Amino acid sequence: MTGTWDDAAARAALRRLFEAGVRAADPLAVxxxxxxxxxxxxxxxxxxxxxxxxxxxxxxxxxxxxxxxxxxxxxxxxxxxxxxxxxxxxxxxxxxxxxxxxxxxxxxxxxxxxxxxxxxxxxxxxxxxxxxxxxxxxxxxxxxxxxxxxxxxxxxxxxxxxxxxxxxxxxxxxxxxxxxxxxxxxxxxxxxxxxxxxxxxxxxxxxxxxxxxxxxxxxxxxxxxxxxxxxxxxxxxxxxxxxxxxxxxxxxxxxxxxxxxxxxxxxxxxxxTPMLALRAMAAEAEAMGLVPLVLGDALEGEARELGRVLGGVALSAATHGLPVGRGSVLLSGGETTVTIDGPAGEGGRGTECLLGLALALNEAPGIWALCCDTDGIDGRSEAAGAIAAPDSLARARALGRDPRADLAGHDSTGLFRALGDLVVTGPTLTNVNDVRAVLIG
Incomplete structure (x- = not known):
């Protein structure tokens, strides 16, 4: 499936990719x-x-x-x-x-x-x-x-x-x-x-x-x-x-x-392993008519900074067709870090990476992203992670939230909860680290 994606289809596709990665690490199967x-x-x-x-x-x-x-x-x-x-x-x-x-x-x-x-x-x-x-x-x-x-x-x-x-x-x-x-x-x-x-x-x-x-x-x-x-x-x-x-x-x-x-x-x-999960996600993407690009299974660093980098890659893909064009999905894995340097809200590696990505995209049309932990728990929250859409920042501001302040205060999970965009699976009973998928529709 390529071309223009509507919001519901993009979100469903991202959830399907995440579920494929988790299934690839299911002990009962492997x-x-x-x-x-x-x-x-x-x-x-x-x-x-x-x-x-x-x-x-x-x-x-x-x-x-x-x-x-x-x-x-x-x-x-x-x-x-x-x-x-x-x-x-x-x-x-x-x-x-x-x-x-x-x-x-x-x-x-x-x-x-x-x-x-x-x-x-x-x-x-x-x-x-x-x-x-x-x-x-x-x-x-x-x-x-x-x-x-x-x-x-x-x-x-x-x-x-x-x-x-x-x-x-x-x-x-x-x-x-x-x-x-x-x-x-x-x-x-x-x-x-x-x-x-x-x-x-x-x-x-x-x-x-x-x-x-x-x-x-x-x-x-x-x-x-x-x-x-x-x-x-x-x-x-x-x-x-x-x-x-x-x-x-x-x-x-x-x-x-x-x-x-x-x-x-x-x-x-x-x-x-994380790479086996990413390969399963890539196969699922191809089954949906998307072109997958696996960026690697060991992308590390500060969560918000990795989000900024992934956002830059996604903008290049949407604007210039490099390293892939529209109708593609960028896949990556690896454990980021969150350095707590003051009072902290309800954070999490996945949601902090995702909020950094959303801010880098700055409401660019046609790009959706998911950042989730395959164990079903991102940090101390009840969620595996979250999904960001092109209108996430605008909806957050309409609710009276300041996304940049939420990122600075490590309250990314609180922001995505307010938007209703958390991905809640409960414990998956497996764990091959965090996975991320950025859909360029």
Whole structure:
């Protein structure tokens, strides 16, 4: 479908593209082909952390109906499987829910997550080489499995996490510091499971799909060091608790490094990634008669500035036909950052990027955009993200809002809520980071 788009058709197309990206990362569709052969002798212990943990565990249970399974997974509050209800075909029968699910807080850690992480460590200790540990990991796992290293408290790590979110550091820097304050991350889970075989099935939510960064790499060798963690804390001027500073300075027990014999019997299989989601969105765009252009799966930086850049590219496409012309859609993914530099409203990475984009477009006709998080939750809001239309700024001003002030005050979600333009899906039970689609009609 090309030519002139009306508002309803453009919005429906953007929602369809987003749904295609989420489907491409659905554990029930993508996990089973990546499972190893279950051991003929020995136990199977299934453990996991992340926003997709409950659905990943369900996929394992369905794929291995005759295999005895033990273990547990931890996910976010609200990210449970649909409860069984009479007459509902999308509910999950109790017989299919074979692996216990724990719930914890994200993005700020809580005691439930720490307890679940300790329980997971206990579940994998004392195993033999005949046993298999199947570790299911997805985005959000760092906060959900926050277990303090010896000498630290959960309150210390909660304060660290808040500071990491405040300072605008990229995810790899955040995870370097987390791993060096943790008893669970940075390969420590795999070390605890030694000498059992450990197979990790991962849904990536990070640029470049680095397994050492996904949920801070609990089963992956950690190439970073205490020295790097201290340098990053200084570079981003982080105000860390005194106990955390002393722990980083003492550097008493490094994370397992590449070549550590405790990690020799580990394997990682990537089952869903941001690029796979973008390719699915591109295929869906072609099915609608649009010309897709994938700009990349690792577009990072300040959310509002990335929005400004995407707006400039869209204007070039609409005005000059470069890099693509009308009847096209620009697709991208990657985790932006929002640096809080004062009082903040109801923000979110996706909506802040989208508002920056809308301001750059300045009501240019024939351009619509969507920015959403594939986990269904953008920041602290109940929405996955939002859609901006050519008339969004005018409608906002008619409601008495100042879009530039909302952007400066990190109240982008509040603006799009006032417009009725939030995209609300609820937790999707998967997570391959943020996706963005700009439709040039």
């Amino acid at each position: 996990l089973a082909p990546h499972l190893p052969e279950p051991p003929t002798a020995g136990r199977v212990v299934v453990v996991g952390v992340g926003k997709a943990a409950a659905k990943m565990a369900l996929a394992v249970g369905r794929a291995w109906p005759e295999v005895p399974l033990t273990g547990l997974v931890v996910t976010t509050h609200g990210a449970d499987l649909p409860p069984p209800r009479s007459g509902e075909t999308n509910s999950i029968p109790p017989s299919h829910r074979r692996i216990p699910v724990r719930f914890a807080s994200h993005p700020v850690p809580d005691a439930h997550g720490a307890a679940a992480a300790a329980e997971i460590l206990g579940a994998v200790r004392g195993l033999s080489p005949r046993d298999l540990v199947l570790f299911l990991v997805s985005g959000g796992g760092s906060s959900l499995s926050t277990l303090p290293a010896p000498g630290l408290t959960l309150d210390d790590l909660v304060a660290v996490n808040r500071e990491l979110l405040r300072c605008g550091a990229p995810i790899d820097a955040m995870n370097c510091i987390r791993k060096h304050l943790s008893a669970f991350s940075g390969g420590r889970l795999a070390a605890a499971a030694h000498p059992a075989r450990v197979v990790t099935l991962a849904i990536s939510d990070v640029p470049g799909d680095d397994p050492a960064v996904i949920a801070s790499g609990p089963t992956v060798a950690d190439p970073t060091t205490f020295t790097e963690a201290r340098m990053l804390a200084a570079h981003y001027r982080m105000r860390l608790p005194e106990a955390a500073i002393r722990h980083l300075e003492a550097a008493a027990e490094e994370t397992p490094k590449p070549g550590d014999p405790r990690l020799a019997n580990t394997e990682l299989r990537m089952i869903a």
